[in-house]
Amino acid sequence: MSERTRGDVQRSVAQDWRQASFWWAVTLGALAPLAWLGWRAWHGDLGVDPINTINNETGRAALIVLFLSLACTPLNIIFGLRRALTVRKSLGLIAFLYAALHLANFIGLDYAFDLDLILHDAVLSMPYILAGSLALLILTPLAITSTRGWMRRLGRNWKRLHRLAYVAGMLAVLHFLWQAKAAERDEPLIYAAILTLLLLVRAPQVRRWLVTLRTRLSRQRPPLRRTVEQARPAK
């Protein structure tokens, strides 16, 4: 790369600032449901069955934020939105936070740490609880290995390991769908459809087709905005 001119530096600073504000906006947005839940709890406004409210809200937030983190790579593939890749990790970690709160509510408030009851009455006798437990079990090593250090240490295996996020997503949707009554299956089925789409985009053929389509389209008209320093390509 040639020596940077003053204009380049200015553009780069502006770029950094935009990047940072995007990261903060998405991260804080993903944390907003937690803030809202905390606010309601503080004001005793969690409804007649607060445990159920916490359960539903943390569960839903975990699923949505996990899907947002899974959507980052496809967003880059389809729309060339490289910026999305910068929030993938923080979204993944926040999804894990919601899932952990969902579990903590289940263990601590719903079952009051009655481990025997949790094991025999819930985990082993309710398939949807087992599915949810497995989803969280999968997300745990992903959260731990989300740091740069682990990325380096695991090398190519990091990518393989983190593909398990899709399995966690599938189990989470199954967990949601399984406990729903027939009249309440619309919401989990919508999540199932979204996850299917996200997975479809990752299929090599579909991915190649989308990338070709995008490059062809972007060649036809001038790019909206070219970044000075391209974000690291998708792994």
Place this chain on the structure above:
Amino acid sequence: MVKISPAEITPEHVFLNRRRFMAAAGAVAGAAALAACSPATLNRSEAPAANVEPALTVALGPDQLPAALAHAEPTASAAQDELGDPLNTFHQITNYNNFYEFSTNKEAVAGEAASFKPYPWQVEVTGLVNKPMTLSIEDIYRRYPQEERIYRLRCVEAWSMVIPWIGFPIAALLNDVEPQPEAKYVKFITVYRPEEMRGQRSAILEWPYQEGLRLDEAMHPLAILATGMYGKPLTNQQGAPIRLVVPWKYGFKSIKSVVTIELTDTIPATTWNTAAPHEYGFYANVNPQVDHPRWSQASERRIGETGRRETLMFNGYEDEVAYLYEGMDLSRSF
């Protein structure tokens, strides 16, 4: 299926219970005198009835309620049930309702039901009976002394509450219509008013909601038709103005806003059983040993509490009702 001979239809204790009602009847002629009852006497069957013969004149409006229902503030004769567990609050009971006719969201039902008009109301009692009747809610207040029953309500979703209902044993009503010997079941139907009940405008369930009991179950003295709660008439979200309460069965059996009671010789189709036969049986007795196919029924959460309670056989009414199911395989007849 257990065969019921006509002689078994009225068990002795129900019969005795009814005699107690009859003895009390006529002592005082009108609702005014009922006002003298202190809440403490509500749960005894001493509240007098003016008349046990059909009296279809409508004199009482919803504003002229029997004393048991005429309290301005939520009123109950005791602070706990017979097991020593505290009553749920009026607010909890009226803001956490499964009433799909209004909403599938339990906490949204109260708001959706606010514009429902429960008065005037009529209940048709029909089918295999000698004396079919159509009663207005005022007739029901007048004919059947309203008494308090503090019952646990166990939802099939594994939560529960303790509720001080006001109502009367449905046996009293069934005796008045004189079931014919072929009558084996009682079918109940909820009002169908899609213009007032938005849930009925979508096909989440088959409308109108329908439930059923075996006749001997319906004749059991614990099975009541409730008209009120906490000393006040039922709120719309609870199934105003009259609903069934069968405390040893999962809540969905206790059909709300009843307009038809029909005695039949065949087992009636019931809404949840039709929707998901492998998940919701006709009997739906609370049973910690028989799990729902997708979740355990061994424990429940009492609304307002953290942690879980052990679910009791027949919801804690085993001594009273177990005889109804002798010889039955409850895991098959779930």
